[in-house]
Amino acid sequence: MDYYGSQITKLIQQLSALPGIGGKSAQRLAFHIVNMPVEQVKHLAETILEAREHICYCRECCTLTDQEICPICSNPVRDKKTIMVVESSRDLAAYEKTGKYNGVYHVLQGAISPLLGIGPGDIRLKELMQRLQGDVEEVIIATNSSLEGETTAMYISKLIKPTGIRVSRIASGVPVGGDLEYIDEMTLLRALEGRVEL
Amino acid sequence: MDYYGSQITKLIQQLSALPGIGGKSAQRLAFHIVNMPVEQVKHLAETILEAREHICYCRECCTLTDQEICPICSNPVRDKKTIMVVESSRDLAAYEKTGKYNGVYHVLQGAISPLLGIGPGDIRLKELMQRLQGDVEEVIIATNSSLEGETTAMYISKLIKPTGIRVSRIASGVPVGGDLEYIDEMTLLRALEGRVEL
Numbered sequence: 001m002d003y004y005g006s007q008i009t010k011l012i013q014q015l016s017a018l019p020g021i022g023g024k025s026a027q028r029l030a031f032h033i034v035n036m037p038v039e040q041v042k043h044l045a046e047t048i049l050e051a052r053e054h055i056c057y058c059r060e061c062c063t064l065t066d067q068e069i070c071p072i073c074s075n076p077v078r079d080k081k082t083i084m085v086v087e088s089s090r091d092l093a094a095y096e097k098t099g100k101y102n103g104v105y106h107v108l109q110g111a112i113s114p115l116l117g118i119g120p121g122d123i124r125l126k127e128l129m130q131r132l133q134g135d136v137e138e139v140i141i142a143t144n145s146s147l148e149g150e151t152t153a154m155y156i157s158k159l160i161k162p163t164g165i166r167v168s169r170i171a172s173g174v175p176v177g178g179d180l181e182y183i184d185e186m187t188l189l190r191a192l193e194g195r196v197e198l
Numbered sequence: 199m200d201y202y203g204s205q206i207t208k209l210i211q212q213l214s215a216l217p218g219i220g221g222k223s224a225q226r227l228a229f230h231i232v233n234m235p236v237e238q239v240k241h242l243a244e245t246i247l248e249a250r251e252h253i254c255y256c257r258e259c260c261t262l263t264d265q266e267i268c269p270i271c272s273n274p275v276r277d278k279k280t281i282m283v284v285e286s287s288r289d290l291a292a293y294e295k296t297g298k299y300n301g302v303y304h305v306l307q308g309a310i311s312p313l314l315g316i317g318p319g320d321i322r323l324k325e326l327m328q329r330l331q332g333d334v335e336e337v338i339i340a341t342n343s344s345l346e347g348e349t350t351a352m353y354i355s356k357l358i359k360p361t362g363i364r365v366s367r368i369a370s371g372v373p374v375g376g377d378l379e380y381i382d383e384m385t386l387l388r389a390l391e392g393r394v395e396l
Contacts, residue, residue: 002269003261003268003269003270003290004261004264004287004291005268005269007248007253008253008262008263008264011245014241014245018227018230018231019226019227019230020223020226027288027291028218029217029218029219030249031286033216033246033250034250034253034262035253035262041247041250042247043212044246045246046243048239048243050205051205051228051231051232052231052232052234053236054205055205055206055232063201063202064202064232064233065202065203065206067203070203071201071202071203072201089202090225090226090229092201093225096201
């Protein structure tokens with residue numbers, strides 16, 4: 001399989017080990033990289049190393065960041081009394097892109113999954129409960145709409161209810177622009193149950 | 199847009215500048231990388247740098263490699279009398295994967311394209327003609343089946359014909375497993391023209 005020489009082959013192998021990158025893409029990327037100006041390649045390698053070196057969890061919300069407190073938690077404009085609970089930093093990014101949410105987040109770094117042996121102690125729940133001892137008005141649970149996400153949402157809401165803090169769950173239903181014909185039955189039923197009066 | 203901290207954001211930006219990697223994939227890759235063991239990340243960065251550093255064109259066939267003579271040209275088992283002309287090292291890899299071709303290659307590193315201002319002098323044609331002064335029996339032209347590929351094939355065949363060396367072109371037609379219904383008219387006509395007696 002080594003028709004390029006060992007170094008390119010090694011690069012292709014390593015790239016294809018990354019998520020979402022198959023053999024063909026890895027090849028394409030490798031050829032792109034070896035054709036890039038040397039300076040740019042050095043810069044890329046450095047960026048990779050630096051990002052890895054400085055990565056840590058935000059001391060407040062547990063998102064992945066390279067600062068002790070992430071840019072959102074350290075932003076004085078954000079409403080610290082509203083906490084949105086998400087499974088991953090990528091879910092946080094998805095809500096940030098809407099540009100409409102002004103509260104802060106709590107990143108669980110996972111979801112409860114009895115099948116995978118992930119229990120409540122394996123995600124950042126203790127940290128969430130600690131934060132709730134401060135001045136918090138509402139916890140919005142925005143875990144995924146999967147079995148694990150729902151289980152986690154139920155578990156958290158039961159945990160928080162006794163504290164008297166308001167707990168809500170993001171709505172589940174037909175996606176905007178979605179064609180009913182192509183939507184699964186579970187979603188259709190959820191949309192029906194969650195109907196709102198006009 | 200900086201909700202992760204500057205270093206991760208920088209990494210995402212640089213990854214999304216690579217071909218075939220959009221914003222979402224770049225984010226996914228970046229998070230994967232910062233979660234990888236430090237040693238592995240160092241190894242990845244080194245591999246990238248080393249591959250770029252040692253990249254060169256094979257002195258024989260002009261493919262991208264990290265040796266003076268690529269693994270195929272330096273393989274004594276390969277038939278040096280048969281040269282397959284391809285546009286890129288990736289095309290070479292595609293034929294190598296069939297495992298059935300035992301000749302050598304010549305990589306043009308491009309194709310003639312009047313539209314893009316790429317003339318015969320801009321691809322590795324001079325190098326090919328030099329190789330033909332040695333002991334060569336057949337040149338198989340395997341440029342792409344695109345306008346540029348066909349133009350290049352025509353140009354090369356006209357150049358080689360006077361030398362008396364056999365010149366052939368890979369067949370064009372319906373791909374194996376292809377459903378006629380979904381194949382474009384040009385391909386269907388080509389397949390008809392190129393029909394072989396049974």
